[in-house]
Amino acid sequence: MLSFYPGPSELRPEVAHYMQEAVASGVLTANHRSQPFMELMQQAVKEIRRTLAIPSTYQVYFTSSATECWEIIAQSYASLPSLHLYNGAFGKKWLTVRKSLGHEHATAHPFSEHRMLGHQRVSLPFDRGMLCLTHTETSNGTQVRSRIIGKLKKRLPQALVCVDATSSMGGVALEWKSADIWYASVQKCFGLPSGLAVMVCSPKAIQWAKEQSEDSHYNSLLRIEANAQKWQTTHTPNILGIYLLKRAMQDSAPIKQVSNHVKQRAQLIRKALDKAGFELLIGQERVMADTVIAVKYPEGDLPQLKEEAARAGFTLGNGYGKWKPNTFRIANFPAIPDRGVHQLLSFLRKYNMGLHL
Numbered sequence: 001m002l003s004f005y006p007g008p009s010e011l012r013p014e015v016a017h018y019m020q021e022a023v024a025s026g027v028l029t030a031n032h033r034s035q036p037f038m039e040l041m042q043q044a045v046k047e048i049r050r051t052l053a054i055p056s057t058y059q060v061y062f063t064s065s066a067t068e069c070w071e072i073i074a075q076s077y078a079s080l081p082s083l084h085l086y087n088g089a090f091g092k093k094w095l096t097v098r099k100s101l102g103h104e105h106a107t108a109h110p111f112s113e114h115r116m117l118g119h120q121r122v123s124l125p126f127d128r129g130m131l132c133l134t135h136t137e138t139s140n141g142t143q144v145r146s147r148i149i150g151k152l153k154k155r156l157p158q159a160l161v162c163v164d165a166t167s168s169m170g171g172v173a174l175e176w177k178s179a180d181i182w183y184a185s186v187q188k189c190f191g192l193p194s195g196l197a198v199m200v201c202s203p204k205a206i207q208w209a210k211e212q213s214e215d216s217h218y219n220s221l222l223r224i225e226a227n228a229q230k231w232q233t234t235h236t237p238n239i240l241g242i243y244l245l246k247r248a249m250q251d252s253a254p255i256k257q258v259s260n261h262v263k264q265r266a267q268l269i270r271k272a273l274d275k276a277g278f279e280l281l282i283g284q285e286r287v288m289a290d291t292v293i294a295v296k297y298p299e300g301d302l303p304q305l306k307e308e309a310a311r312a313g314f315t316l317g318n319g320y321g322k323w324k325p326n327t328f329r330i331a332n333f334p335a336i337p338d339r340g341v342h343q344l345l346s347f348l349r350k351y352n353m354g355l356h357l
């Protein structure tokens with residue numbers, strides 16, 4: 001089976017081999033304050049920095065999930081208000097998490113999934129606070145390009161710009177300096193098993209966290225930072241996950257190269273779908289995500305399409321949230337081989353032809 005589910009997603013083919021290596025290395029039974037673990041963490045951070053071209057001034061941390069990052073951000077900047085720009089389920093969930101933690105000074109700024117974010121019209125309802133955005137909205141296959149996020153950051157220096165990049169980090173070249181906090185869990189675009197997330201923080205993010213001096217949670221950003229200074233984590237982390245990430249980053253091409261390939265392949269997929277008679281959920285090229293493609297399909301016919309696809313060896317992604325009944329999603333993550341993409345497109349073309357005959 002080849003999975004086109006946008007998370008947990010198709011694993012990199014090398015993962016089984018990396019896992020055996022991890023067991024043999026002994027690091028999985030090493031204490032997380034011991035030298036072998038600290039060396040692993042140092043190497044993992046070095047490899048991810050190198051492969052993803054993360055600036056040396058930005059810190060790299062490991063957490064458990066993107067969901068945890070929502071909480072870390074909410075609690076570590078608890079006294080700051082926030083403005084949430086979103087057009088889909090994940091961006092909205094971030095706002096919900098913040099509100100459910102009692103932060104009533106969280107404001108919604110929804111925008112249409114069919115149009116570019118009108119960044120010139122975004123104004124902050126506070127003097128100092130957080131601007132929260134989702135880079136790639138996995139639920140509907142849209143993207144706010146980091147160039148636009150950078151424009152917001154430049155125009156609104158009184159904001160700490162926080163970005164959920166769960167479905168793009170590792171597959172798309174991000175302009176790191178266009179935001180202060182980026183995070184992603186690894187079971188999407190990194191092609192690794194779930195249970196680990198990467199958080200990347202600017203000097204401003206750390207400075208503001210220090211001003212908040214919030215360290216009452218095991219996963220307060222200040223505690224994470226203090227531990228990272230020693231190449232450690234606040235708690236016994238997912239050591240296997242960190243090992244797999246280190247190896248995956250060691251063996252990956254530089255992100256620019258990966259990103260170009262992902263973008264070209266997204267265009268190819270969209271063209272092929274169009275030719276085969278499928279309609280994309282999002283019609284505007286400029287807001288389409290490179291890594292997740294949402295496709296409309298008649299509600300009554302969708303279960304059969306998914307079943308036939310599974311019989312042919314492909315797992316299609318279900319629709320998400322309000323688009324669940326009448327869309328399916330195709331992940332275009334780097335771990336999926338080109339050959340698999342071509343086979344899926346060929347299946348979809350034939351299937352749709354048969355259906356319309």
Ligand SMILES: *Cc1c(COP(=O)(O)O)cnc(C)c1O
Binds near residue numbers: 007064067136
């Ligand atoms: C999957 C996803 C999440 C949640 O990730 P977890 O690892 O389950 O916490 C958050 N944001 C986006 C954009 C996602 O795609």
